[in-house]
Amino acid sequence: MRYQGQRVTASDVAKQVGVHVSTVSRAMNPQTRDLVADDVAKRVLAAALSLGYSPNSLAAGLRTRRSFTIGVVLPDITNPVFPPILGGIQDVLEAEGYVPIVADAGREAARRETVIERMIARQVDGLILATSLRSDPVLALCRARGISLVLVNRVAENSGFSAVVSDDHRGMKLAVDHLVALGHRAIGHISGPLELSTGYGRLQGFRQAMSAHGLTVPPEAVVTASAYARDAGREAAGTLVSQASGLTAIAAANDLLALGCYDALRARGLRCPDDLSIVGHNDMPLVDMVDPPLTTVRIRHHEMGAEAARLLLRQIAGAAEGFDVILRPDLVVRASTAAPR
Amino acid sequence: MRYQGQRVTASDVAKQVGVHVSTVSRAMNPQTRDLVADDVAKRVLAAALSLGYSPNSLAAGLRTRRSFTIGVVLPDITNPVFPPILGGIQDVLEAEGYVPIVADAGREAARRETVIERMIARQVDGLILATSLRSDPVLALCRARGISLVLVNRVAENSGFSAVVSDDHRGMKLAVDHLVALGHRAIGHISGPLELSTGYGRLQGFRQAMSAHGLTVPPEAVVTASAYARDAGREAAGTLVSQASGLTAIAAANDLLALGCYDALRARGLRCPDDLSIVGHNDMPLVDMVDPPLTTVRIRHHEMGAEAARLLLRQIAGAAEGFDVILRPDLVVRASTAAPR
DNA sequence: CTGAAAGCGCTTACAG
DNA sequence: CTGAAAGCGCTTACAG
Numbered sequence: 001m002r003y004q005g006q007r008v009t010a011s012d013v014a015k016q017v018g019v020h021v022s023t024v025s026r027a028m029n030p031q032t033r034d035l036v037a038d039d040v041a042k043r044v045l046a047a048a049l050s051l052g053y054s055p056n057s058l059a060a061g062l063r064t065r066r067s068f069t070i071g072v073v074l075p076d077i078t079n080p081v082f083p084p085i086l087g088g089i090q091d092v093l094e095a096e097g098y099v100p101i102v103a104d105a106g107r108e109a110a111r112r113e114t115v116i117e118r119m120i121a122r123q124v125d126g127l128i129l130a131t132s133l134r135s136d137p138v139l140a141l142c143r144a145r146g147i148s149l150v151l152v153n154r155v156a157e158n159s160g161f162s163a164v165v166s167d168d169h170r171g172m173k174l175a176v177d178h179l180v181a182l183g184h185r186a187i188g189h190i191s192g193p194l195e196l197s198t199g200y201g202r203l204q205g206f207r208q209a210m211s212a213h214g215l216t217v218p219p220e221a222v223v224t225a226s227a228y229a230r231d232a233g234r235e236a237a238g239t240l241v242s243q244a245s246g247l248t249a250i251a252a253a254n255d256l257l258a259l260g261c262y263d264a265l266r267a268r269g270l271r272c273p274d275d276l277s278i279v280g281h282n283d284m285p286l287v288d289m290v291d292p293p294l295t296t297v298r299i300r301h302h303e304m305g306a307e308a309a310r311l312l313l314r315q316i317a318g319a320a321e322g323f324d325v326i327l328r329p330d331l332v333v334r335a336s337t338a339a340p341r
Numbered sequence: 342m343r344y345q346g347q348r349v350t351a352s353d354v355a356k357q358v359g360v361h362v363s364t365v366s367r368a369m370n371p372q373t374r375d376l377v378a379d380d381v382a383k384r385v386l387a388a389a390l391s392l393g394y395s396p397n398s399l400a401a402g403l404r405t406r407r408s409f410t411i412g413v414v415l416p417d418i419t420n421p422v423f424p425p426i427l428g429g430i431q432d433v434l435e436a437e438g439y440v441p442i443v444a445d446a447g448r449e450a451a452r453r454e455t456v457i458e459r460m461i462a463r464q465v466d467g468l469i470l471a472t473s474l475r476s477d478p479v480l481a482l483c484r485a486r487g488i489s490l491v492l493v494n495r496v497a498e499n500s501g502f503s504a505v506v507s508d509d510h511r512g513m514k515l516a517v518d519h520l521v522a523l524g525h526r527a528i529g530h531i532s533g534p535l536e537l538s539t540g541y542g543r544l545q546g547f548r549q550a551m552s553a554h555g556l557t558v559p560p561e562a563v564v565t566a567s568a569y570a571r572d573a574g575r576e577a578a579g580t581l582v583s584q585a586s587g588l589t590a591i592a593a594a595n596d597l598l599a600l601g602c603y604d605a606l607r608a609r610g611l612r613c614p615d616d617l618s619i620v621g622h623n624d625m626p627l628v629d630m631v632d633p634p635l636t637t638v639r640i641r642h643h644e645m646g647a648e649a650a651r652l653l654l655r656q657i658a659g660a661a662e663g664f665d666v667i668l669r670p671d672l673v674v675r676a677s678t679a680a681p682r
Numbered sequence: 683c684t685g686a687a688a689g690c691g692c693t694t695a696c697a698g
Numbered sequence: 699c700t701g702a703a704a705g706c707g708c709t710t711a712c713a714g
Contacts, residue, residue, distance in 0.1 A: 040699085054458065064692085123397060401708050
């Protein structure tokens with residue numbers, strides 16, 4: 001029986017069984033269990049169970065120089081895109097005996113650096129970053145530290161780190177092709193912040209897809225939102241609608257932005273899809289229930305997280321890095337898009 | 342200059358400055374810095390910076406028997422209720438130098454126990470559980486381990502552990518009073534799982550509020566959903582509508598359930614609020630954008646998480662436990678409720 | 683104000 | 699197959 005606050009250690013178990021702590025250590029670890037006589041191992045395990053012993057992984061980690069801990073840095077946990085990514089990461093990590101330490105780094109670059117420094121001080125075995133800028137100075141720091149790292153959802157150019165992302169060009173092509181097929185020609189774009197690969201890549205994808213249809217994109221038909229947030233989308237849509245008259249459709253760089261468009265249209269007495277068709281990106285939860293149900297590009301976020309975790313674990317185990325996984329998105333057609341009047 | 346994978350330690354810094362490691366340790370820690378001569382401290386800090394040294398917190402934790410790590414156990418990270426709770430927890434922890442280890446425990450009781458055991462093995466300084474059942478055997482285990490623990494969102498009866506929750510009785514009273522004021526008399530309830538305090542408490546709150554208005558609740562006017570999920574809500578609403586004819590309103594135990602009601606009504610060609618008024622609970626993101634915008638009971642989830650973290654930290658510092666914080670919810674009236682026809 | 687020593691709880695070559 | 703020893707990188711009484 002133990003008292004509160006008094007942890008039971010390997011030496012307590014050793015004492016009870018009458019063996020040395022090193023034998024307890026070997027018996028507890030499945031990898032080394034066969035170095036120990038069967039009956040001894042059995043007695044150790046039984047004693048451990050009855051005393052409520054489990055090895056202190058801090059101590060083990062200090063000795064083995066591995067913490068079995070992975071740092072996950074998110075830009076905004078309340079953005080519905082990230083929970084499923086985190087879920088996928090967790091599923092894979094847990095199966096391999098790892099645990100995620102998660103931090104919401106917010107929008108300031110300085111905070112991202114602090115957060116990463118802290119995680120390194122905590123001896124994480126690797127890092128998964130969902131916060132990367134296209135050109136991100138923090139990555140040089142990580143490189144210098146020699147830490148294993150995988151980017152998820154957003155890539156950095158020329159960082160050399162592996163990344164798991166959605167095919168943003170293809171996603172926008174799906175959106176534009178769909179609108180064009182409905183008969184739209186004057187299509188605007190609300191882009192995400194251009195320092196993010198998703199913002200930049202989707203804008204490029206938009207332009208390419210338009211030009212593939214022989215359609216021109218006048219400068220006033222593109223507005224860049226200040227953040228991936230609903231209010232930023234509302235503001236950008238307001239600007240777009242007032243500066244680019246004659247638009248019949250808007251392809252937004254993500255769902256939150258698309259929902260902000262809804263807000264802006266409503267404020268002006270315009271109706272979707274009657275006056276303007278709108279396409280989002282992500283297919284986040286509940287966008288099938290908004291009014292009107294949102295046509296959007298679906299990304300498999302859970303899989304994205306799981307794949308990032310797998311890549312990282314392989315890398316920690318010695319596999320090569322700098323190897324990207326591009327997930328293929330799908331179009332989900334709902335009621336926010338229709339033929340122009 | 343360091344090589345990859347070679348961590349710099351206190352003794353590297355000590356060597357460079359020409360002092361003992363213990364002096365480095367004292368200089369690095371703001372609490373003990375004044376035990377060291379000013380100029381020595383300055384030189385240590387400068388050397389630490391130039392070498393890229395930060396103390397290995399695993400080693401420090403082993404020595405001080407504190408990990409500055411808190412385990413957070415969630416039932417389902419993709420349920421939009423939990424990210425803001427986690428956000429609140431993180432904000433408080435981070436400010437105090439703690440870090441959350443988060444795990445999604447899913448629905449199986451066995452997994453919850455495993456997850457908690459693992460966290461304890463990882464020497465968490467405390468636990469925040471959002472997964473508690475009203476009567477939860479896992480809590481006895483935590484008690485026996487003597488670990489600091491705070492419950493959030495869901496309470497356990499007689500566990501002795503502190504909890505931070507919303508006032509579920511009051512929440513349901515707000516919902517029922519609103520419906521009654523609109524003229525509804527025949528009101529049904531879709532309850533959450535009754536083994537959860539939110540499910541049970543909101544059902545009780547519903548009954549009390551109804552009886553305070555002199556209204557009876559026939560048995561067929563209450564259906565218990567199998568989980569807090571949209572599909573479970575759809576199913577429960579189907580049962581409710583077909584077994585309790587004449588209902589003019591439904592108070593659901595949470596928003597996901599209310600959204601499931603929307604699905605069920607739509608499948609039957611019924612309209613909300615024309616045929617049936619619906620009230621949710623939580624005010625999760627986007628329910629103001631669904632069709633129709635959902636009238637619901639707002640809970641301050643971020644604050645709930647922050648308060649739970651504060652309580653836990655105080656408890657770790659030696660404060661008394663068994664002290665509940667009940668947050669007061671508000672009613673948010675939108676378009677899913679109207680006078681009955 | 684600073685150093686030397688002990689020890690947190692493990693793991694792992696090294697003997698035997 | 700098992701024990702004894704060393705050491706992972708810190709912190710903290712204990713001397714001086």
